[in-house]
Amino acid sequence: MSEKETQKLYSSITNISDDIIENAQVVSVNGQKKKKSLKKWGAVAACFCILAVAVLTCLPLSRFVEDPSIPPNETSELANSEKEFTLANKTSESYSSLPELLSYLSTNDFHDTGKADASGGSNISTVSEKSGENENLELIENEGVAIHYSMEYSYHIGESGIQISQLDGLNTKNVDTLDVAANAIFTCNNNLFVISQFQSGGSELDPELSVRASIYDITVPQRPVLKDEYVQLGELTACWMVGADLYLITSDGVCACGWSRLDDVSKYYPALAHNGEAVAWGDEDVSILGEPTRVQYSAITVINGNTCEVEEKKALYGNILKLFYGTDWVAASVSGNTDEYRENPSIYFFDGGLGFTGKINAAKIIDVSETNDLTDGRIISGDDLSIVSVTKHNDLYRMIGTYTNYADSKLNKQSFMAIAANVETGKAGYTLLDAKDGYPYSSFTEILWEDDRAILCVGIMNHAFTADMTQESRFLFVDFDSLGITFHETDLRAAYLDGRVGVTYGSPMGNFNTLIPMGKGIYLRYSYPAEGPGGFDLYDFSDSAAAKLIHHTESSLSGADAFDYVWYVYDQNTIGTLKVILGEDDYFRNVKLAWCKYSVNPNSEEVFSLISETQLEGNIKTFFGADAIGFAVFDINDNLYYIARYMDSAVVIQ
Amino acid sequence: MEDNQIIDLYWQRDEQAIVETSKKHGAFCHSIAKNILCIDEDAEECVNDTYHQAWNAIPPQRPAKFRAWLGRVVRNIALNLWNKNHTQKRYSGMSELLSELEDCIPSSKTVEQEIEDKELTEIVDRWLHSIDREDQVLFVRRYWNGIALKELAKEHAVSPGKLSQRMYRLRISLKTALEKEGVHL
DSSP: OHHHHHHHHHHHHHSSSSHHHHHHHHHHHHHHHHHHHHHHHHHHHHHHHHHHHHHHHHHHHHHHHHHHHSSSSSSSSSEEEEEOOOOOSSSSOSSSSHHHHHHHHHHOOOTTTTTTTOOOOOOOEEEOOOSSTTOOOOOOEEOOOOOOTTEEEEEETTTTTTEEEEGGGGOOEEEEOOOOSSEEEEEEEEEEEEEEEEEEOOOOOOOEEEEEEEEEEHHHHHHHHEEEEEEEEEEEEEEEEEEEEEEEEEEEEEOOOOGGSSSOOGGGSOOOTTTTTEEEOOOGGEOSSOOOHHHHHEEEEEETTTOEEEEEEEESSSSSEEEETTEEEEEEOOOOOOSSSSEEEEEEEEETTTEEEEEEEEEHHTSSSSEEEEETTTTTEEEEEEEEEEEETTTTEEEEEEEEEEETTTTEEEEEEEEEEEETTTEEEEEEEETTTOOEEEEEEEEEEEESEEEEEEEEESSSSTTOOOEEEEEEEEEEEEOOOOOOOEEEEEOOEEEETTEEEETTTOOOOOEEEEEEEEEEEEEEESEEEEEEEEESSSSSSGOEEEEESOOOOOOOEEEEEEEEEEETTTTEEEEEOTTTOOOOEEEEEEEEEEEEEEEEEESSEEEEEEEOOEEEEOOOOOTTTTOOEEETTEEEEEETTSSSEEOOOO | OHHHHHHHHTTOOHHHHHHHHHHHHHHHHHHHHHHOOHHHHHHHHHHHHHHHHHHHHTOOOOOHHHHHHHHHHHHHHHHHHHHHHHGGGGOOOOHHHHHHHGGGGGGGGGOSSOOOOHHHHHHHHHHHHHHHHHHHHHHHHHSSSOOHHHHHHHHSSSHHHHHHHHHHHHHHHHHHHHTTTTTEE
């Protein structure tokens, strides 16, 4: 294509009709007028804000005078309002098919080889929501262990394959090993699903990954027989089971620039094979989320656990940051970005059958700019939103996140954000809570969703990135009442927990559960009386507005050793937890494990009393946390079993 | 001052015509030239040349839509300067616009005849009249005024990503229109 041709076209545009040119300039004038009128409304709003600030400033003081039991900083909400938003009946305003998107991206792909992840898959994180928003269904996630429906056999991912244990209390034993690698396993009636990631092509440096879902007939539980196999291209992003449905998500992304990596448009669709036969993906299986700036997708396949047939499949194309899921929904947080800008996230919701149900744009709800400019491809300015957790309760989606303002390339202000939205009626409510002065560098370390509230553990760095940096945690409560949302901030300080014993996670969200519901509003949380987590704090959270600490462990319950965040609630007054016997080696070598059972008696002088301590089988050469050794506990027929990857068989805890 | 009053000043050979033109349309002309050339000094030179050309052309001309007329003049002057200097890689604004417009160039398979400039303008004009008003405005402000995508996105309260893709669809739509007319550039 010659420059002469484009210049000729450009020149011809010079002489288009006067009326068209004038029209275009008039719109600009209107735009300015609109801005002026917005300013006018802005001025009115500012007056209200000043009034509101004045009222809010006075209100806590007067309440404090009247009721000294309410701390003055209990609530400092910035805003709490209801909004109507435009309903979305399609996932993208710009594209109705993948070829259309590819046609655009073939010349406009932003793959930014230096900074962005062109492979697409590896940077998608997932967050599941396990609270019972649908009482009829249970969401089962991979814990490396699955139980046969007869309750007489367990399967767990071992070091040399899938180990099969015959569960018989103290006589429990290994009965066979299925020689297959696995990342996740599930059972459904007489079928065992083994999910495994493998390198299907490419090179060692740039591998192409695929995920195999092998289905074994376990009519004879101790002798699984391979009967079906699916292979899906991409990196394993998540898998879970709801009822009889196995959800398998793989993610992949390729550069579309000049069709450089693939020579055929059809290859940009996900690839799925069933027993070696390709399963076709068409445009009806594709949802393009917003206006992607690169080819990146997450392919969701739902396989029926009884028939082993694919029930649904959907490929979500977009700049996906996070996937959230629950018993009957999947949501994707999407944020378009290039070197020059980053969009605030939009959340796209799908039902259990992967039908699109609606979307929300967080910026529109909070009333901030939908896009922020980036300097040097990374320094953000403006109002930056993030959604870190999503759940669904009845018809409402509830979301928790942060609202951070950056000015002059620096963090200016941070607020916590909660949103409730009904994507079928287009109504939403939101509330912001200012992070207090002095500790703006806050992050969520854990979010526990309950029926009508969320308990947030917020990790706080008092002075970020300086020598005198100290860290602590606080609790925030978010009460939901339909679209009404109330934040309750407490002064309860707790240990800053950002990792398991021996392992520090940068962002542990979704990885560990340190807050333990004991029932009737009573909660335990691991604490750090010594070098490692070795105690519990006992809280009464029955009233979010009056949350209180009942007992703080002053000295370590575990002696010189440490707890790991594996627990089992026997009843409201009995808790079991994993203890890591550190020995003399600081580097977590030759570690032994013990199971400690404590009674919890808030009214007694000794709140936590050791009932029993059982040393567990094995000597772990190098310990990187219970997750790393695939540790799990499960209760079958009143026997509590534990299992770990290094073991051949489940063992009952006496 | 109204445009017809300014034109009257030109007809009266009153140099105040230039002052009033500059006051009312100076920024507009500057923005068009700057969007093509990206360099303030060069844009200013184009604007001054535009006033000069207006002084020479009015009378005998009496433009019905003065702003559009001025815009067209400044655009042509800026294009000429761009042509003169772009081999030195002096300007990026115009290069960006041209690179985007490559999407509109019909495929050579549809060649029937090489089209005259005037005829091409008429086809673009007809296409502009056929599309919806917002798209029309977007296209003109991007490819006639040369306003940067980011600015345009702010004007229309959409994200640059969304707008970029909408502009792409518009360019493809123009390409289709040109191909339907059997245009060869």
